[in-house]
Amino acid sequence: MTPRTVGVIGAGTIGRGVAQSLAQAGHDVVLVDVSARQLADATEQIARDLLVLRMLPGTAGRAGNEDPAAVLARVRTATANDALADVDFVVENVTEDWAVKRAVYEEIDRICRPDVVFGVNTSAIPITRVGSVTGRAPKVLGLHFMNPVPMLDTVEVVRGTFTSQDTLDTASELLAGMGKTGIVVQDAPGFVTNRVLMPTINEAIFCVQDGVATAEQVDLMFQGCFGHPMGPLRTGDLIGLDTILNSITVLYESYRDSKYRPAPLLVRMVEAGLLGRKTGRGFYTY
Numbered sequence: 001m002t003p004r005t006v007g008v009i010g011a012g013t014i015g016r017g018v019a020q021s022l023a024q025a026g027h028d029v030v031l032v033d034v035s036a037r038q039l040a041d042a043t044e045q046i047a048r049d050l051l052v053l054r055m056l057p058g059t060a061g062r063a064g065n066e067d068p069a070a071v072l073a074r075v076r077t078a079t080a081n082d083a084l085a086d087v088d089f090v091v092e093n094v095t096e097d098w099a100v101k102r103a104v105y106e107e108i109d110r111i112c113r114p115d116v117v118f119g120v121n122t123s124a125i126p127i128t129r130v131g132s133v134t135g136r137a138p139k140v141l142g143l144h145f146m147n148p149v150p151m152l153d154t155v156e157v158v159r160g161t162f163t164s165q166d167t168l169d170t171a172s173e174l175l176a177g178m179g180k181t182g183i184v185v186q187d188a189p190g191f192v193t194n195r196v197l198m199p200t201i202n203e204a205i206f207c208v209q210d211g212v213a214t215a216e217q218v219d220l221m222f223q224g225c226f227g228h229p230m231g232p233l234r235t236g237d238l239i240g241l242d243t244i245l246n247s248i249t250v251l252y253e254s255y256r257d258s259k260y261r262p263a264p265l266l267v268r269m270v271e272a273g274l275l276g277r278k279t280g281r282g283f284y285t286y
């Protein structure tokens with residue numbers, strides 16, 4: 001059965017996009033974050049994005065492009081997971097830190113009905129590890145949405161060791177309703193996308209750190225030489241440099257391979273609060 005009400009935990013860069021896409025697809029959404037400020041920011045950003053989407057040519061009358069107020073009315077916010085007692089499906093998007101995620105899963109496993117599927121939106125943490133701290137490993141799968149969620153139609157779906165076919169089918173139906181398609185991959189730290197993307201961004205940062213090229217030059221080369229719409233450093237700024245650092249650190253610790261060591265410049269920028277778009281400054285200024 002297609003889930004009706006969806007709990008979205010984490011209202012940061014990616015969680016707010018997931019909440020918006022679900023509401024546009026007609027779901028009732030319960031958006032939870034420990035920070036009331038993040039919830040307020042997320043609501044404002046969703047309202048702005050819905051207005052912009054409506055103004056794009058050719059979008060009038062398309063599903064999800066109804067009055068922004070009507071879409072927003074389907075999003076309820078809360079600062080505690082108790083609000084998830086009646087949801088039919090959960091997409092978790094909290095900080096990429098295993099200690100933080102682990103505590104969330106232990107709690108929602110007690111709060112949510114046993115039939116509820118948990119979709120883990122993580123850049124690199126193995127899904128089997130997440131499933132193992134719940135009593136419902138067959139109902140846990142990876143749903144790695146891409147940023148910005150409302151604009152990108154492909155989702156990396158990760159099958160953990162115990163994820164059931166039923167769970168994959170339910171998630172696939174949910175995604176289809178959002179106009180998205182999942183590509184199912186097996187569980188491994190970083191899966192496919194970030195096992196390739198994170199070392200690429202990290203290595204681009206080493207190039208800047210070592211004075212081989214400026215950030216602009218690196219990005220222009222990826223655009224001009226490879227036809228990428230955006231270079232690795234602008235992509236890092238979009239994702240959030242703290243999330244890049246957390247993800248490359250997970251890869252480093254998981255594979256114990258020095259090729260994943262974080263660039264010292266990345267560490268320094270995160271310590272300085274230069275996180276990219278979300279703080280207004282990273283490799284570029286916004």
Ligand SMILES: NC(=O)c1ccc[n+]([C@@H]2O[C@H](COP(=O)([O-])OP(=O)(O)OC[C@H]3O[C@@H](n4cnc5c(N)ncnc54)[C@H](O)[C@@H]3O)[C@@H](O)[C@H]2O)c1
Binds near residue numbers: 095100146
């Ligand atoms: N940024 C991206 O492009 C991107 C893409 C795909 C997946 N992800 C993954 O999504 C997750 C979130 O990343 P993000 O970039 O949105 O991070 P973010 O730092 O922008 O947002 C994280 C949010 O989680 C909230 N939070 C922290 N602890 C919480 C808790 N215990 N309960 C509820 N909320 C809590 C924070 O207040 C914050 O609003 C990470 O696992 C990341 O790897 C990120």
